[in-house]
Each structure stands twice: as C-alpha cells, then as structure tokens.
Amino acid sequence: MDKHNHRASGPAAAAFRTEETDGIMATDYAPRTRDHGPREHRVPPVLRAPFEGRAWRELAYVVCGLPLAMVAFVLAVSTISLGAGLLVTFLGIPVLAGGLALFRGFGALERARARVLLGLDVPPPQALRKARPGAMGWIGAVLKSGVSWRHLLYGVLHMPWAVFSFSVAVVFWSYGLAALTYPLYGWAVTHADGSKGVQLYSDMDNQVYLNTPLEMALISAIGLVLVIACPWVTRALVSVDRLMVSGLLGRSALDSRVSELESDRGVVVDTAAADLRRIERDLHDGAQARLVALAMDLGLAKEKLAEDPEAAARMVDEAHGEVKVALQELRDLARGIHPAVLTDRGLDAALSAIASRCAVPVQVEVDLPARPAPAIEGIAYFTVSELLQNVSKHARATRASIEVWHTDGRLMLQVTDDGRGGASTGGGSGLAGLAERLDAVDGVLVVDSPAGGPTTVTAELPWRG
Structure with a gap:
C-alpha cells in the first residue's frame, strides 16, 4: 500500500474548500458537517418543483427577457449600421462609442436581472481605463475595450435565443395549465351553451370533442405531466442564459487573472517590505548594537592595557565572548534570509x-x-x-x-x-x-x-x- 494514500493530490489538493463562518475564514479538505442541515422534504424534487419560487422566477426571467432582448437587438443593429455608415465622417466614431457605452449599461441591467431572478451573481467587468483624459480618451477607451464589444455581441445573440426560450416556456406552461384544469372549464363550456364540449379536431367528415369524464381525466393527467415537466424545461432554457450572461457580460478570464495578479503583486511587495523592515530591526537591535558595545569594550581595554593588564585581559575575554554571540546572531539572520x-x-x-x-x-x-x-x-x-x-x-x-x-x-x-x-x-x-x-x-x-x-x-x- 502506498505510504501517501492518505494525502491529497491534484492541482487543488483533492477538494480544497474555503468556508466563511462567523466572519472567520476556515479552510478544510471537505465540506464541514453542520449540526442543522437543510430540512428534508418528503415530496420528491420532481413533484415539488412547480410549487417552488425558483420555477416562477425562472419563468419570469424568460418572459421579461423577450421584450428586453428585442429592444437590445434593435439598438445593437442600429448602433452597428449607423456607426458603420458614418465612419466615412468623424461622426461614426462617437456614435459607435455611445452605443457601446449604452450596452455596458444594458449589461448592468441584465446582470441585476440574473442576480434577482436566477440567483446568478456575475461580478461586473473592470472599469474603463483611459489612456488620456477628456472626451477623446473616453471614446478611445470604450472602442478598445473588449468588454464593450462583448456586451454588444450579447445584444445581438440574445434576441433569437430569447424568442425561442419564450416560445417554448410559454407554450409548455400554457398547455400544461390549460390541460390540467380542463375538467373545470370543460364542464362549464359543455353545460353553459349546450355544446358538445371543447372541440379537439374537425374536418368535413369527423369532429372530435372532449366531453366524457374519461377524456377529461386523461387530458388532465397529460396536463399534470406537462406542469411537472415545465420547471425543468424552463431551467434547461435559462441554463443557456446563465452561460451567456457569465461569458459575455462578466469579467473575462484574462481580466480576472490580471486582477488576481495585481492583488498578488501587492501581497508580494508588502511581504518583501515587511521582511526588509524585520532584517533592519534585527540588525539594529541585535548584531549592530552588540558590535557597538564590543567596540566600546575594546576601547576601554586598550586604555587599561598599560596600567592594568589583568583588567584589560578580562575585558578582552568578555569581548571575545561577545564576538561569538554577534557571529551567531549574524548566522541566524543570514539563515533567515536564505540558508x-x-x-x-x-x-x-x-x-x-x-x-x-x-x-x-x-x-x-x-x-x-x-x-x-x-x-x-x-x-x-x-x-x-x-x-x-x-x-x-x-x-x-x-x-x-x-x-x-x-x-x-x-x-x-x-x-x-x-x-x-x-x-x-x-x-x-x-x-x-x-x-x-x-x-x-x-x-x-x-x-x-x-x-x-x-x-x-x-x-x-x-x-x-
């Protein structure tokens, strides 16, 4: 048996996990065991999903997304066409910059919508970095920013997906709820005007009505299946929205890495400065002070050498011991820098x-x-x-x-x-x-x-x- 089987392995030490509890950062290999875990439900998640708030929030995200996507698509096409058409003049540049800036604001709206309705917290991208002050510096920063163009791309790509997801989600929910509640309004329609019920199919020769109790029960059962499936269909649809919001409206991997490296650089600089202060303090309070005292003792011994050789010898002997201590302190200091x-x-x-x-x-x-x-x-x-x-x-x-x-x-x-x-x-x-x-x-x-x-x-x- 390998003697290191108990160790963690892999780039992240096999499930390193950081957990924040009561404001104190604690790190451990695996999830901690909590005394009070989430309450266990007797109803399976599949049957419970239509009654949870998450399902309705995701549906609201899809429904609200269509009009917003239409507005964004129109603005994107207008920005591209108008800006490209005016590039022969100087006006095309500020038009493009203004449109890109507008889409950065639209991206903030979409991130807020995803955070409220989907629980997806996407950190905002880095602010614009102007190479020079003034309006021209701002225009140049907007046009050079990859974040701005990714926001514009989101406005173009999200439109067809919003139409598709809206159609699928609304059709599933509408048909599911209509079929599930059919025994209620189907009975009312049948008895209200004396008709044969809700017509399912009709041609020149045949007409099919849903009016018998068995047919109503069957349609209601189909509606129940659809209603149970609706939250999962909607969840699959918004998973694509999650990817689009995270990938196009958040920080890119390069931006995140740059921010991380800037933070790490600050830590390294602070650490190096602290090490230099420590070395200076150790030299000043340790070896330097001891060498100053040693020089003074040797000076006194030199003065006493003629009149009191024995006292001078004792002082030199003490100074010899101080030299050994100073040398040891210097060795320890050097070992602390790099052994x-x-x-x-x-x-x-x-x-x-x-x-x-x-x-x-x-x-x-x-x-x-x-x-x-x-x-x-x-x-x-x-x-x-x-x-x-x-x-x-x-x-x-x-x-x-x-x-x-x-x-x-x-x-x-x-x-x-x-x-x-x-x-x-x-x-x-x-x-x-x-x-x-x-x-x-x-x-x-x-x-x-x-x-x-x-x-x-x-x-x-x-x-x-």
Whole structure:
C-alpha cells in the first residue's frame, strides 16, 4: 500500500474548500458537517418543483427577457449600421462609442436581472481605463475595450435565443395549465351553451370533442405531466442564459487573472517590505548594537592595557565572548534570509536542520524526484520554518512531523503536531499571512486543527522545476 494514500493530490489538493463562518475564514479538505442541515422534504424534487419560487422566477426571467432582448437587438443593429455608415465622417466614431457605452449599461441591467431572478451573481467587468483624459480618451477607451464589444455581441445573440426560450416556456406552461384544469372549464363550456364540449379536431367528415369524464381525466393527467415537466424545461432554457450572461457580460478570464495578479503583486511587495523592515530591526537591535558595545569594550581595554593588564585581559575575554554571540546572531539572520544549506543540499537537509532546532522532536520525511524551482524551494522552506515556530511557541505539542512529496506537478508540504489544536487562518493570525504568501504564487494553505488537536497544516505549491 502506498505510504501517501492518505494525502491529497491534484492541482487543488483533492477538494480544497474555503468556508466563511462567523466572519472567520476556515479552510478544510471537505465540506464541514453542520449540526442543522437543510430540512428534508418528503415530496420528491420532481413533484415539488412547480410549487417552488425558483420555477416562477425562472419563468419570469424568460418572459421579461423577450421584450428586453428585442429592444437590445434593435439598438445593437442600429448602433452597428449607423456607426458603420458614418465612419466615412468623424461622426461614426462617437456614435459607435455611445452605443457601446449604452450596452455596458444594458449589461448592468441584465446582470441585476440574473442576480434577482436566477440567483446568478456575475461580478461586473473592470472599469474603463483611459489612456488620456477628456472626451477623446473616453471614446478611445470604450472602442478598445473588449468588454464593450462583448456586451454588444450579447445584444445581438440574445434576441433569437430569447424568442425561442419564450416560445417554448410559454407554450409548455400554457398547455400544461390549460390541460390540467380542463375538467373545470370543460364542464362549464359543455353545460353553459349546450355544446358538445371543447372541440379537439374537425374536418368535413369527423369532429372530435372532449366531453366524457374519461377524456377529461386523461387530458388532465397529460396536463399534470406537462406542469411537472415545465420547471425543468424552463431551467434547461435559462441554463443557456446563465452561460451567456457569465461569458459575455462578466469579467473575462484574462481580466480576472490580471486582477488576481495585481492583488498578488501587492501581497508580494508588502511581504518583501515587511521582511526588509524585520532584517533592519534585527540588525539594529541585535548584531549592530552588540558590535557597538564590543567596540566600546575594546576601547576601554586598550586604555587599561598599560596600567592594568589583568583588567584589560578580562575585558578582552568578555569581548571575545561577545564576538561569538554577534557571529551567531549574524548566522541566524543570514539563515533567515536564505540558508546556505538549502542552496547547497536542498529541502531534505534544510528541513532536517530546522527540525533539529525545534522545541519538540520532529520526524522529517522528504520524497522528491528532483529539486523544484529555487523560488518555490525557498517558499517551502520558510513555510515549514514558520509552522515549526508555531509548534514550538503555541501548540504545546510533544512531537511533530514534516512530510514533503511531489504529485501532479505540485509540491506538497504537511506539518502535523499533537498539540492542543485550535489554529486557524482567521483573525489576523500568522497563518493568515502565510496563506496570503502562498496564494501570491498560486499556492494553497489548508488548516485542519480541531480543538484538542491534532493539528495538520497542508501547503500546496506549484512545482515549476
């Protein structure tokens, strides 16, 4: 049996999940078990669907969508034709820009409609980025924006689909409700004017009426089937609308990636600045202060060398001890920047070195086919280092373990201790900052730390070897 069968694998560590509870972000491998789950219904979903609000909201979305789609289609065709026709003059450019801006507003309306009636929350696209101020800068930004043209494309493509979905949904609901309630009004029609009932078919030779109790019951049963099927037909129709709204009126994958990279860049810059401040503080308060005191002691020893050699010798001996302490502090500081053992011998030796300095016994297991990229290797080292510091300072553990392995192009780290538990990535803790650092390089931090322990922290990083 593989010794790593218990580990998560895959690009997302096999169902990483982030859940927000009481304002605190908690991350876990699988959905948490809730004490009070959703109420169980005795009626199956298939039979319950026609009576749920979702079915009627989706129907309202389809019905309201047709007139809006007609207006948008007319505006789109008018914008394209008028703008293209006037391009021989300067007027075509502002006409196109105005039409595209109008469709950006229409897109906001459609996103709001989808959010209210379909429960689809599509984030708005990025705002226009003007290369220069003024009206010409705004016109250029609108015309260069792919978002604007995608909104215009939505206005063109949504029209035929809105006609089709409106026709199908209204026909299904109308015929279903009419057939289901036929025994009520069919009886009334038959007895009101003395006719033979509702005519189903007629030609020169034959006439078919629905007037017997059996026929009415059969039509009502067919209507019931149609009514039960109507919500699912409508749901299938609006699934296409969902795709169109998400794909054409929301942020593109490129825009989302740019926003993510901008956010990650901010995290990296803040982290680098914090590290520089830490190094400056450690130098100023540690080695620098100790070296200043050492220089003063050596100066005094030099003055006493002629008149009191024994006192001078004692001062030199004390200064020698201070030199050793200063050297050790400088080594620790250099190790905190980037340890030489990591560069020379890799993660196995570097993690064994920091494990030997931990306050509790630590078992280290590294199973890597090769060395990852230097940057990823450094992030992995400092991640484990910070997690072991938490074990030493806060966990009250008696033992810990470190496991490192490679799977599906990802570097996996797992630090486990038998301490008191209760660790989380919320509340501005050190784990929250560590999670942000990992996220800046497309990594993931997962904390499983129930009260009473044990605590397991798993980090996933890209390999980039």
